[in-house]
Amino acid sequence: xxxxxxxxxxxxxxxxxxxxxxxxxxxxxxxxxxxxxxxxxxxxxxxxxxxxxxxxxxxxxxxxxxxxxxxxxxxxxxxxxxxxxxxxxxxxxxxxxxxxxxxxxxxxxxxxxxxxxxxxxxxxxxxxxxxxxxxxxxx
Amino acid sequence: xxxxxxxxxxxxxxxxxxxxxxxxxxxxxxxxxxxxxxxxxxxxxxxxxxxxxxxxxxxxxxxxxxxxxxxxxxxxxxxxxxxxxxxxxxxxxxxxxxxxxxxxxxxxxxxxxxxxxxxxxxxxxxxxxxxxxxxxxxxxxxxxxxxxxxxxxxxxxxxxx
Numbered sequence: 001x002x003x004x005x006x007x008x009x010x011x012x013x014x015x016x017x018x019x020x021x022x023x024x025x026x027x028x029x030x031x032x033x034x035x036x037x038x039x040x041x042x043x044x045x046x047x048x049x050x051x052x053x054x055x056x057x058x059x060x061x062x063x064x065x066x067x068x069x070x071x072x073x074x075x076x077x078x079x080x081x082x083x084x085x086x087x088x089x090x091x092x093x094x095x096x097x098x099x100x101x102x103x104x105x106x107x108x109x110x111x112x113x114x115x116x117x118x119x120x121x122x123x124x125x126x127x128x129x130x131x132x133x134x135x136x137x138x139x
Numbered sequence: 140x141x142x143x144x145x146x147x148x149x150x151x152x153x154x155x156x157x158x159x160x161x162x163x164x165x166x167x168x169x170x171x172x173x174x175x176x177x178x179x180x181x182x183x184x185x186x187x188x189x190x191x192x193x194x195x196x197x198x199x200x201x202x203x204x205x206x207x208x209x210x211x212x213x214x215x216x217x218x219x220x221x222x223x224x225x226x227x228x229x230x231x232x233x234x235x236x237x238x239x240x241x242x243x244x245x246x247x248x249x250x251x252x253x254x255x256x257x258x259x260x261x262x263x264x265x266x267x268x269x270x271x272x273x274x275x276x277x278x279x280x281x282x283x284x285x286x287x288x289x290x291x292x293x294x295x296x297x298x299x300x
Contacts, residue, residue, distance in 0.1 A: 004169065005167060005168060005169075008166060008167045008168075008169060009167050011166075012163050012166055012167050015249060016163075019253060019256060023260075023261065056287070058287050089287075100290075101263075101290035101293045102262070102289055102290055102293040102294070102295070103289075120262065120293075121262065121294075
């Protein structure tokens with residue numbers, strides 16, 4: 001491999017690394033933006049992990065995939081977490097406030113009220129269980 | 140009234156991944172003609188209303204079962220516009236490279252690769268976002284609005300796999 005190709009390869013790796021870092025920072029920014037907002041929900045119970053689930057009535061994958069996944073989780077592990085559902089079409093200001101760009105979007109909030117993960121698009125039950133740090137993944 | 144069509148987003152994702160790979164290869168090996176080839180195929184694909192490298196998906200990856208279709212209800216026009224815009228940037232980049240303006244040329248090539256990556260891995264199509272804003276401003280020729288419940292430029296979720 002010539003020195004020029006190697007140099008260009010290193011530049012390419014550096015640029016790609018910067019892009020990945022920018023993506024991670026954006027995700028972190030979205031979570032930080034949401035950090036003080038969960039307690040504003042009237043139904044929020046402090047001390048209990050939460051899934052904040054953004055949906056709309058017209059969202060087909062919400063009905064066919066995301067909601068059934070959350071329902072299965074609630075049936076199995078319901079006492080260990082709470083679900084706060086937000087209709088983004090009825091409450092667009094909340095969706096905007098949380099930085100939601102598509103539905104379904106789920107935020108996983110830990111017991112101290114800090115958002116830990118954001119999933120833009122469908123999040124399978126197994127992924128949400130892992131993010132909630134529930135030990136038993138069999139669902 | 141929405142007039143959405145069934146669009147196979149796997150074809151577009153494959154197209155974007157190939158564009159990223161070829162652009163980085165062109166840069167690493169310092170081969171401006173490769174950037175020109177990407178520009179030509181992107182612009183040709185735009186004229187034909189297909190992803191420029193969609194034939195690789197249609198002829199090889201899909202029949203071999205390596206990539207499954209991901210059909211979503213979406214507007215094809217913003218994606219065509221986005222590819223055309225990317226093709227123009229690539230063409231500009233290739234011309235700049237052949238003209239000796241290497242920083243500008245490779246800058247444009249990297250910009251197209253970055254936007255393709257944002258679309259392929261982040262589900263956000265910047266060209267589509269621009270298209271929807273042009274619709275909002277009432278620019279002639281731009282008439283489609285994003286699918287209900289979807290942020291302009293974001294990939295509509297769900298669909299058939």
